[in-house]
Amino acid sequence: MTPAASIRDVAAVAGVSVGTVSNVLNRPEVVSAGTRSKVLAAIEELGFVRNESARQLRAGASRTIGVVVLDVANPFFTDVARGAEDTANAAGLAVILCNSDDQAAKEDSYLDLLEQQRVQGILITPVDAGSARLESVRGRGTPIVLLDQHARSTAQCSVAVDDLLGGELAMQHLLERGHERAAFVGGPLSLRQVSDRLDGARAAIAASGRQADRLHVIETAALNVASGRQAGEQIAGRAPRSRPTAVFCANDLLALGVLQEMTRRGIRVPRDVAIVGYDDIEFAAAAAVPLSSVRQPRHQLGRTAAEMVIEEASDNGTHEHRQVVFEPELVIRESSDAARVRRTARKA
Amino acid sequence: MTPAASIRDVAAVAGVSVGTVSNVLNRPEVVSAGTRSKVLAAIEELGFVRNESARQLRAGASRTIGVVVLDVANPFFTDVARGAEDTANAAGLAVILCNSDDQAAKEDSYLDLLEQQRVQGILITPVDAGSARLESVRGRGTPIVLLDQHARSTAQCSVAVDDLLGGELAMQHLLERGHERAAFVGGPLSLRQVSDRLDGARAAIAASGRQADRLHVIETAALNVASGRQAGEQIAGRAPRSRPTAVFCANDLLALGVLQEMTRRGIRVPRDVAIVGYDDIEFAAAAAVPLSSVRQPRHQLGRTAAEMVIEEASDNGTHEHRQVVFEPELVIRESSDAARVRRTARKA
DNA sequence: CCGGGTGTTTGACACGTTTCAAGGGACCTG
């Protein structure tokens, strides 16, 4: 394979200087029509493709932003990523999507990668928000926006949804339905989102005058369907009279796992156990028992975060860090609403 | 913000030449222990981060591969992408994941991007496999492996699953269950996967001695849940006696959409209408009525494709194009199996 | 014929790396 044609080869074929070729590419209006078409013809003939590395090297910065999420297999994150992608593309930037898989080591290696690529900025849902690693990246000049996680300090941007409120809404709903024995399924608790949702649930219990520590917490290793099934086993394994009658899961994948396990064991949802999930992914509504869930503005989360990181990257010195917080919304479906089940059944 | 430290700054601080710093970075064994630690200290002090653009420029090629899929929101593709990522990471390569969204224009612009980045190779599920665009990219020297689509010619690599067989398995199953009026839901038919699955279904019908053209084809605009719902409306809208009793969908998202619409209209699955999907995504088993589906080795598809593209990229001149074809497997669940439904119900 | 536009093109340099031939010590051998 012959090495790719460079701007110099184009110049030679077109019989002009390299500067002129560069001008045709970047400021076509300054070059005369005749020369321009000669150059374009040469480009066509040679199949010339710009070398992005060289452009970046020269420009000092790339035209990409990095997005680091906890789990690309989780539809919540792909929706967020698409939101970010839309905004980035509109600004002429490409997105490098990275999957940390809940592992600090993978997160670190992707941060290395992104920094080495000199990305304009990074959107990240960190494994550990307090990590010094993130601070040092910011310190070296790469803007970072926390995604789906409220920044503790006002010294950085973040875009989040109020997880405390979300947890509260979910638990409040279950309490109103008369559930006295509830469980929380989620983990690892070191994830801010998880602990906030748990705290919200506890707050709702406390607000109702009950003892918040009566909430049974099942910590999972990850936020996926398999972990949900394991948690489901634990729940199903208990004697019916000590078994929780309601389960609030830290995300929908867990909830689907729990639901599957209940169904497999012949435990009826919502009659024996009510379930509420979190995120309201597209598949929640299509589940065996349509899943009640706390909805987050996924797409907008991504869009807003991308806007903020782009703004910070093109900073003229006046950038002010903001912490945006959206409000979640509870969507009630059959999995937590026995009345709705009867209604649907009658209709059929 | 001060400009990022370069290898030259490190050299100055450490009191050595740039060549030595480069050696510490790339062949630490050739530099003496003393110098090495001086350099490492300087790197630490300055917070030096390698500039990937410069490395690439010098090396002439990047250390990334591109993966272009039709829809990142489809769990099938994220699983394939993760397979590719695993293999690529193990080989020290990063993955740029791109989403063509079924649109030739987006596909083209991502191909431009990837080519400009000088990626080592591209895995792609093309919108239009015959497109000259792909040929020209290959012609310029970027290896391309067709993903989830069998190459027509032997002049390029591909990794696919036998979609004809998959379609056959699905339809054969429905015929065995006694369904005489069947529909196929999928589209656009210009996608090879879709048309192959349809052809397979027709082949099964013909093989059973029936008229293949009795299969009612509903072409959808896309392969997502929303299109599935629309198709579901069409099906539900027909009078019960002319309505198909079985629906084979070109993927699981469509099947979930059809299922949702049936449920909403009070049409029972599988009693009134049986449904079979395709891909066996994780959510198929968790659906309102667990979905029968044709399973594909998603993860392995991605892994194998990545292996092949890496092999071709590091070609010593002896690369032989291969067309790998995996076999799909039918997974039967309640959505197409009334007997199973009764069994489950009795158990509960 | 000159001075001064205007519009277009040129050519050298810089960006941060890696590579490689060549240089410089230190040490050993004859």
Added chain:
DNA sequence: CAGGTCCCTTGAAACGTGTCAAACACCCGG
């Protein structure tokens, strides 16, 4: 002490692009 060997370090060149001051060509008015 000359010559050789080994180990380490150096410095320049090259990768492909964008930028910018300078050069050039042309035309107009005087």
